[in-house]
Amino acid sequence: MATFVLVSDGFTGGWVWEETAARLAEAGAEAHPVDLTGTGARSAGAAPGIDLEAHIEEVVRRVDRIEAAEVVLVGHGYGLHPVLGAADRRPGRVARIVSVDTDLPQDGEPAVRSVPDPDVRERLLGGADPAGADGWVPPPTPGTWSRWGSLHGIPAEALDRLERLASPQPARTFTEPLRLTGAASALPSTGILCTVNGTSIDLIQMLMESGPPRMQTYAEERFRFFELGTGHWPMLSAPAELADVLLRAAVGGGRRLTAPVREHQQPSHLLPFLLDPPERPRDRVGRVDFHLPEADGPRPAVVFVHGGPVAPDQRPTPRDSPFFLGYGRYAASTGIVGVTLDHRLHDLVDYPQAARDLAEAVDVVRAHPAVDGERIALWFFSAGGLLTTDWLAAPPPWLRCLAANYPVLAPLSGWRTVDTRFRPVDVVGTADGPPIVLTRAGLEQPVFAATVEAFLAAAVERGAEVEVIDAPDARHGFELVDPTDASRAVVARAMAAVHAHLTG
Numbered sequence: 001m002a003t004f005v006l007v008s009d010g011f012t013g014g015w016v017w018e019e020t021a022a023r024l025a026e027a028g029a030e031a032h033p034v035d036l037t038g039t040g041a042r043s044a045g046a047a048p049g050i051d052l053e054a055h056i057e058e059v060v061r062r063v064d065r066i067e068a069a070e071v072v073l074v075g076h077g078y079g080l081h082p083v084l085g086a087a088d089r090r091p092g093r094v095a096r097i098v099s100v101d102t103d104l105p106q107d108g109e110p111a112v113r114s115v116p117d118p119d120v121r122e123r124l125l126g127g128a129d130p131a132g133a134d135g136w137v138p139p140p141t142p143g144t145w146s147r148w149g150s151l152h153g154i155p156a157e158a159l160d161r162l163e164r165l166a167s168p169q170p171a172r173t174f175t176e177p178l179r180l181t182g183a184a185s186a187l188p189s190t191g192i193l194c195t196v197n198g199t200s201i202d203l204i205q206m207l208m209e210s211g212p213p214r215m216q217t218y219a220e221e222r223f224r225f226f227e228l229g230t231g232h233w234p235m236l237s238a239p240a241e242l243a244d245v246l247l248r249a250a251v252g253g254g255r256r257l258t259a260p261v262r263e264h265q266q267p268s269h270l271l272p273f274l275l276d277p278p279e280r281p282r283d284r285v286g287r288v289d290f291h292l293p294e295a296d297g298p299r300p301a302v303v304f305v306h307g308g309p310v311a312p313d314q315r316p317t318p319r320d321s322p323f324f325l326g327y328g329r330y331a332a333s334t335g336i337v338g339v340t341l342d343h344r345l346h347d348l349v350d351y352p353q354a355a356r357d358l359a360e361a362v363d364v365v366r367a368h369p370a371v372d373g374e375r376i377a378l379w380f381f382s383a384g385g386l387l388t389t390d391w392l393a394a395p396p397p398w399l400r401c402l403a404a405n406y407p408v409l410a411p412l413s414g415w416r417t418v419d420t421r422f423r424p425v426d427v428v429g430t431a432d433g434p435p436i437v438l439t440r441a442g443l444e445q446p447v448f449a450a451t452v453e454a455f456l457a458a459a460v461e462r463g464a465e466v467e468v469i470d471a472p473d474a475r476h477g478f479e480l481v482d483p484t485d486a487s488r489a490v491v492a493r494a495m496a497a498v499h500a501h502l503t504g
Contacts, residue, residue: 002095002250003030003068007059008235009077009148010111010174011139011166013039020235023243029250032071034062036082038170049135051172052111053179056085063090070095072250076235077102077149078173081111087184094187098249100242101149101194101232106214107180113349115174116416117147121349124175137174139166149232149416150197158236190224190249192242197232198413201225205257206445214311216259224254269318273326274483275491280332285368288361289319291328291338292370300375300400300502301337301365304328305358307382307408308345317342323480327379330491334499339365345384349417355387366398375502377401377434382476383408385451386422395433401501403437403494406476408448409455425455429462436465437497439490442472469494 004024006017014033021031036055059082063071072095075083080102087094103114115121120137140148142163151159193199204225207215217223226245228234234242248254283290293299304327306318318324319340331338343357344350366373376398380388385407391399410425411418428436436459440452459466471490474482479491 001028001030002247003066003071004032004074004246004250005059005062005066005071005083006031006033006074007036007076007079007083008033008039009079009232010137010169011039012162013165013167015165016162016233016235019239020243020246023240024246027243027247029247030066030068032062032066034059034079036173038173039167049172050170052081052085052174052176055082055173056089059083059086060089063093069093072096072098072246074098074100074246075102076100077232078111078169081105081173081178084180084184085178087187088180089183091184091187094184096188096190096250096252097184098190098192098246100192100234101197101199104189104191105178107182108177110175110177112174113347114417116149118419118421121417122352122419124171125349135171136168137171138168150194151233151237152196152231153237154231154233155237162233162236186222188222188224188252190226190254191218192226192228192234192245192249194232194234195227195229197230198416201227201255201257203412203447206447208257208259209445218257219259221256224249224252224256226254268477268480269321269323271322271480272483273322274479274487275326275330277326277329277333280329280338282328283368283370285364287319287343287357288339288341288364289328290365290368290370291332291340293332293335293337295335295370298370298372299335299337300377301339301368301371302331302377302379302401302403302498302502303339303341303358303362303365304331305341305378305380305384305387306343306345307380307384308354309347309350309383310345312344312346326479330495334495336499336502337365337368337371339371347417348415349419351386351419351422354384355390355422358387359390374398375400377403377498377502379403379405379498380407381405385409385424386411386418388424389422389427392424392433393427393431395431399434401434401437401498403439403498405439405494406441406444406448406452406478407438408451410451412447412451425451425458428455428459429464433464435467435501437467437469437494437501439469439471439494441474441476441478442470443475445476448476467497469497 013035017033024031073083112124230238324340328338328340341361343354345354
């Protein structure tokens with residue numbers, strides 16, 4: 001039977017695994033819940049300078065003390081960081097890595113980037129210690145644990161114990177980057193997805209097809225997935241079911257995902273744009289490019305805002321991709337300035353940074369001598385749609401139009417690290433804003449389409465002006481993947497609508 005090393009989420013300790021560990025033992029397996037320094041039974045008297053590396057070393061020492069030749073390392077929430085660090089140092093001792101309701105972090109990522117509580121995350125990312133100068137992050141107060149993950153299914157007595165036994169977390173365990181050499185990169189891995197907390201196998205499959213490039217990794221043979229119909233704390237809400245899944249994971253069970261079937265040899269973002277507008281002079285100012293029309297004086301401008309997340313090392317960057325070169329040149333061919341930019345939406349946690357980048361870019365656009373700063377449109381794409389929030393909530397008078405193609409207009413259920421501020425569906429129509437031109441793909445991913453329908457319903461209820469342009473036979477990113485005459489007509493209609501709002 002397998003030997004399990006169990007590492008829990010922040011503010012807790014080995015005690016949260018007691019029922020699951022007992023079930024594993026009843027089945028003949030070994031289970032070793034870990035109390036990391038500064039947490040659980042080892043919280044008293046701990047020094048505030050404890051960091052992630054110290055926790056990694058503690059998991060390594062626990063593995064070294066186990067007689068079994070191989071162990072299954074299980075990480076939940078924050079606990080996956082020290083688990084991966086330990087696997088990287090002892091790859092020969094690890095039979096499998098199991099992540100419980102937690103995305104696999106990459107080399108260089110601190111745990112704070114996946115902290116669900118936006119207030120704590122923003123303060124730590126900004127270099128501040130939310131507890132003050134003592135170096136500790138306080139645990140959630142009673143009644144606020146749901147900010148760290150769904151509490152669905154936890155019995156009242158277990159929830160009371162969670163709140164009563166919680167201990168502060170050393171701040172540096174959240175902020176120190178995880179350093180991996182790649183030694184464990186080929187180890188078998190299993191993801192246990194807690195569906196009530198917003199993740200599911202279907203969602204992972206969808207993100208493999210249209211999400212960040214790193215999601216493609218999950219199609220590798222070494223990955224398997226299970227689902228549990230519970231919240232973020234299955235060891236408290238469903239300990240027997242979790243034990244059963246862990247035992248099945250240890251022997252290689254679970255569902256394998258399939259790699260997306262690509263119609264083209266190259267990635268979709270490198271496919272040619274469906275139109276071939278003439279190249280125009282381009283002026284580059286920092287992260288902003290201006291595609292300039294033939295005009296004697298300042299002209300209205302449309303700013304094209306890409307989605308993401310986009311890997312920081314992706315080349316070409318969005319503004320140099322065929323897609324945005326095409327849109328920028330097309331806008332210029334109609335007599336307005338086509339503006340493209342690179343903003344820093346590299347992960348779901350980066351929406352605040354991307355919003356700041358966009359606001360700064362708009363200031364640059366309005367100050368450019370070729371631009372009429374009182375006639376600006378913003379045009380958003382895909383997951384960049386969440387960035388419409390600020391402009392819908394407080395629209396400036398010079399914003400003459402807001403456009404969006406196949407947008408995401410509310411965070412998906414599994415996007416827990418998206419700042420709660422970015423919910424366009426909540427603010428549309430709450431201010432007297434500009435007209436909205438929304439291009440809707442008929443073959444959209446259902447989870448994306450649901451956010452669009454919720455947005456449109458809210459717009460009708462609040463009296464917002466929305467023109468919907470339907471592309472019934474088109475998919476997400478149809479300007480690249482569906483280069484048909486019907487798609488070209490949709491792009492032309494959308495551009496004409498934006499152009500009319502800018503010049504009318």
